[in-house]
Ligand SMILES: Cc1cc2nc3c(=O)[nH]c(=O)nc-3n(C[C@H](O)[C@H](O)[C@H](O)COP(=O)(O)OP(=O)(O)OC[C@H]3O[C@@H](n4cnc5c(N)ncnc54)[C@H](O)[C@@H]3O)c2cc1C
């Protein structure tokens with residue numbers, strides 16, 4: 001029997017990026033907030049201290065900071081004709097766990113999506129005709145526009161101290177920034193990252209070819225910075241242990257480095273760690289949540305009553321919690337009906353390696369978000385008419401810190417072991433860089449999340465089941481963009497090069513990205529979406545669902561800039577609209 | 589199978605690359621770890637980066653395998669030295685502690701499948717569904733090695749540690765394609781696991797027992813746990829960064 005606790009104004013499920021933003025906004029509005037996090041407490045000191053944190057094996061390879069798959073995983077298949085089997089050890093993506101969530105070990109690559117992306121279906125139909133979008137592709141317009149989100153993008157960037165160079169301020173194109181970006185109200189809070197030699201080579205080559213390179217916007221902060229919350233952040237030292245690691249400098253924006261110091265001092269806020277939420281409880285009408293049930297580290301079950309429930313547990317867990325709690329209707333690919341689990345998408349990635357006998361790149365120097373990018377083949381920045389596919393990729397040279405267990409890019413055809421391999425790796429490790437393409441994934445009728453009929457977690461609850469494969473559209477897009485990356489590599493005249501196309505079927509084995517999207521998507525129609533434009537559940541109006549699950553499809557750029565913007569946007573709707581008059585914020 | 593024990597000073601190769609140049613010990617069933625003398629190695633090295641070894645009165649413990657049985661040790665050492673032979677770049681993989689590293693990993697959480705979801709029902713699955721065998725990584729080594737030795741004995745009349753280098757290439761490649769049977773494991777799985785573990789032991793921090801004296805890092809010019817390049821990232825454009833690599837222990 002669950003012990004019933006004293007009711008609070010709001011309960012937050014999961015204390016990662018979105019949980020921290022919501023906790024701060026709601027306590028600021030005067031609410032008593034409890035955040036329940038399944039993992040442990042961790043902070044810049046002592047958990048992320050150097051040199052201990054600079055351990056590739058422990059953190060990058062054994063995934064020390066991430067979710068423990070032995071306790072909870074999900075099952076996976078490519079399509080409904082296969083049997084989904086559990087992901088027994090992580091590969092393709094790495095869900096976070098513990099205070100700060102995946103926001104501790106992200107890279108800090110901090111983007112906004114292009115304005116056209118928010119009305120993708122309308123945009124493509126207007127430019128290329130109604131027939132351009134193939135049958136079965138369920139891409140949808142967002143129920144919110146770029147202009148509406150702009151102030152919230154801005155807030156999240158200023159919270160993080162994002163470093164970059166604006167490309168478009170209030171419609172005026174700025175030298176050195178990304179000319180394709182949507183208009184922003186003001187410059188980034190901090191100057192852009194430094195350039196490595198390989199970034200400079202990419203910049204020069206792409207500029208010569210008539211493209212528009214820019215330094216990747218980075219929430220690895222470039223100078224000491226005090227954010228609008230009054231929290232001091234350090235400055236990045238390009239340590240090269242960033243993605244999959246915590247930051248010892250407080251330079252990488254995370255819950256710890258931007259919000260936690262304020263929250264931990266706030267008597268209106270309480271953080272309960274090592275506590276796993278198993279369910280959102282509903283009243284007898286099933287239209288109102290009464291709180292959540294969680295299990296603490298001793299296995300004791302508690303019921304935490306609350307007036308508001310905020311699901312901040314990451315894309316996959318938010319979708320699963322909705323399903324386990326009976327919030328909304330689970331998507332059925334046969335009928336196309338149901339909003340929860342629908343439009344699950346991912347990110348395309350592929351690469352070209354360029355090898356130069358007479359150059360040295362020191363690939364161990366870098367930061368998670370130290371890269372030269374171009375958007376010329378991203379979004380609808382190029383003519384899709386003759387190409388016949390939807391979407392695009394950004395092309396980039398990243399200096400993220402190439403640690404040798406993971407990153408040893410040799411030219412094609414080199415031996416895998418033995419003396420020849422040793423000679424090859426000792427020659428090429430320092431003389432190689434990668435041009436990567438990261439691209440969009442369109443929503444497809446057959447790609448979705450639901451509950452697995454066969455496998456359960458340690459609490460006896462069904463695991464989430466992922467049914468996903470790359471579509472022909474996305475593989476065609478990826479092929480085209482990878483070939484453009486190869487053109488750029490050739491322009492630099494390398495001694496050798498290799499092309500690694502992304503091929504189907506989608507596999508959960510090699511790491512690609514943790515940019516899973518959809519499943520709790522926002523929409524204008526309650527029958528085909530899980531939440532409305534304010535991330536409020538259509539069915540249970542005191543439940544709000546954060547994260548990239550809200551994206552109707554994956555637009556290509558990394559999600560967290562938009563995830564943070566949406567969290568602020570939703571928080572504003574809650575504090576300014578919902579609290580004044582609780583109930584559905586959108587009427588259809 | 590009998591084990592030929594071979595006494596040698598571990599890390600001899602790392603004293604100076606010349607000392608192991610050309611001295612291939614590839615077809616060598618050396619159960620080296622049993623004979624390893626950390627003390628010898630460390631006094632011989634006496635470098636300022638390892639202060640712990642100088643003024644201590646208790647000599648460091650010998651290192652020994654705690655997971656591998658003698659047959660497994662022989663097999664893994666042969667595989668490790670085949671993948672990382674001694675040459676003028678580094679000492680052999682075994683001398684660098686790579687086999688010891690794998691042993692320790694298999695004895696610990698990784699090998700025991702500590703963070704793997706190990707509940708049924710079980711099905712063979714498709715390659716894109718990843719690991720679906722009902723065995724931990726340690727059990728996979730235990731199951732594969734006798735099967736591979738049996739294949740070698742049948743095909744070449746000798747076990748894996750005694751066949752020629754080119755035969756070993758055939759066997760390892762055959763494990764990848766499924767031509768060589770690795771017992772109850774699906775094709776490719778064991779080679780992938782072994783290869784990954786060898787690379788981890790070679791390139792990981794020496795704290796885990798492999799990559800002794802940071803030999804693999806020196807070989808490729810990797811800086812290890814160092815990690816402050818705020819100025820160097822621009823001032824070393826197209827210039828080799830020649831600072832010695834630092835391990836976690838060096839910086840602790
Ligand atoms: C290796 C890696 C690199 C990345 N790099 C980038 C990047 O460069 N740029 C970018 O834009 N994005 C990046 N991301 C993605 C980014 O980390 C996420 O978009 C972001 O953290 C999502 O925030 P969130 O609040 O939705 O989830 P998280 O930050 O993951 O927080 C979710 C929290 O909920 C907790 N939780 C889950 N289930 C429960 C439960 N049942 N009960 C209690 N607590 C629960 C989890 O433990 C976790 O702490 C990266 C991700 C990874 C893994």
Ligand code: SF4
Pocket residue numbers: 220221235236237238239240241242243245246247248249250251252366367368
């Ligand atoms: S690269 Fe910079 S932001 Fe990333 S962990 Fe190192 S110091 Fe922190």
